[in-house]
Amino acid sequence: xxxxxxxxxxxxxxxxxxxxxxxxxxxxxxxxxxxxxxxxxxxxxxxxxxxxxxxxxxxxxxxxxxxxxxxxxxxxxxxxxxxxxxxxxxxxxxxxxxxxxxxxxxxxxxxxxxxxxxxxxxxxxxxxxxxxxxxxxxxxxxxxxxxxx
Amino acid sequence: xxxxxxxxxxxxxxxxxxxxxxxxxxxxxxxxxxxxxxxxxxxxxxxxxxxxxxxxxxxxxxxxxxxxxxxxxxxxxxxxxxxxxxxxxxxxxxxxxxxxxxxxxxxxxxxxxxxxxxxxxxxxxxxxxxxxxxxxxxxxxxxxxxxxx
DNA sequence: CGCAGTTTAGTTGTGCACAACTAAACTGCG
DNA sequence: CGCAGTTTAGTTGTGCACAACTAAACTGCG
Numbered sequence: 001x002x003x004x005x006x007x008x009x010x011x012x013x014x015x016x017x018x019x020x021x022x023x024x025x026x027x028x029x030x031x032x033x034x035x036x037x038x039x040x041x042x043x044x045x046x047x048x049x050x051x052x053x054x055x056x057x058x059x060x061x062x063x064x065x066x067x068x069x070x071x072x073x074x075x076x077x078x079x080x081x082x083x084x085x086x087x088x089x090x091x092x093x094x095x096x097x098x099x100x101x102x103x104x105x106x107x108x109x110x111x112x113x114x115x116x117x118x119x120x121x122x123x124x125x126x127x128x129x130x131x132x133x134x135x136x137x138x139x140x141x142x143x144x145x146x147x148x149x
Numbered sequence: 150x151x152x153x154x155x156x157x158x159x160x161x162x163x164x165x166x167x168x169x170x171x172x173x174x175x176x177x178x179x180x181x182x183x184x185x186x187x188x189x190x191x192x193x194x195x196x197x198x199x200x201x202x203x204x205x206x207x208x209x210x211x212x213x214x215x216x217x218x219x220x221x222x223x224x225x226x227x228x229x230x231x232x233x234x235x236x237x238x239x240x241x242x243x244x245x246x247x248x249x250x251x252x253x254x255x256x257x258x259x260x261x262x263x264x265x266x267x268x269x270x271x272x273x274x275x276x277x278x279x280x281x282x283x284x285x286x287x288x289x290x291x292x293x294x295x296x297x298x
Numbered sequence: 299c300g301c302a303g304t305t306t307a308g309t310t311g312t313g314c315a316c317a318a319c320t321a322a323a324c325t326g327c328g
Numbered sequence: 329c330g331c332a333g334t335t336t337a338g339t340t341g342t343g344c345a346c347a348a349c350t351a352a353a354c355t356g357c358g
Binding site for chain 3 (some may be wrong): 037073093
Binding site for chain 2 (some may be wrong): 004019041146
């Protein structure tokens with residue numbers, strides 16, 4: 001009869017707090033470039049897919065697990081900052097392709113050192129970080145499967 | 150020369166996504182009681198400290214890593230829902246003690262099964278969850294130490 | 299004892315996150 | 329071919345999170 005309703009026992013609380021602590025480390029680094037963490041994630045996807053067709057809003061949403069209610073205003077801010085362009089697809093007017101501007105492309109090199117800075121802040125080894133990442137990824141997909149039923 | 154600016158390599162993205170997926174599991178469960186996840190966390194702290202003096206707003210903030218800008222409106226909503234009472238300390242008028250109402254206390258029993266439901270949704274064993282929780286807690290405190298310097 | 303400095307809770311403004319909804323564009327079945 | 333149903337991006341409203349700030353209360357040093 002142990003009591004599970006105790007804060008320090010809760011994995012979820014550890015997850016929620018660790019996630020916010022991580023974003024706290026990003027905040028001052030990204031603020032120098034006028035970015036928030038979710039905006040940085042959008043740029044990561046765009047940098048990664050540079051040789052392919054530019055993704056649509058829903059394509060970005062699928063990668064980042066975010067819906068248009070979050071992405072639409074975020075993308076407007078990235079566009080206002082001159083980092084991306086949103087363009088209605090001529091073939092299908094419902095779709096909006098999101099492309100990098102030269103300024104958006106140029107940011108990639110300037111942010112290349114960010115992952116190293118973050119890894120250092122966690123105090124974990126590269127191996128530990130890989131294990132952690134894979135455990136978290138496993139949880140996330142288990143939860144998504146759980147929701148199917 | 151591997152490229153760290155790739156989404157699936159990022160521990161931080163795994164953390165951010167897992168945290169939101171967890172809250173997604175909580176949402177429908179807590180919604181039956183009119184609660185959000187951060188409100189539930191406040192109640193966990195209050196249930197845990199029932200025999201002690203009721204915590205102040207800043208005391209809650211220290212436990213949950215949240216500031217008054219987040220807690221003040223959240224506590225007003227919990228008070229409006231009849232689950233807590235906020236009371237200025239007579240000894241020090243700056244402090245506001247947060248106490249459970251009988252309705253707030255009664256909720257504890259009705260939510261006793263929530264941690265088990267959550268653990269099941271993750272698809273991890275109890276042992277894996279303990280390891281994960283401890284890794285996350287270690288990261289969070291490493292980050293906090295990192296910020297001191 | 300008085301007041302400079304600190305502590306405390308709360309407010310204001312910005313940016314997610316997400317539920318619920320809307321409008322426009324598209325698809326494919328009868 | 330037409331239209332019911334679907335897909336897509338965007339809007340509206342609520343609730344965090346947090347930076348920057350405010351006002352009131354308190355503390356302790358000179």
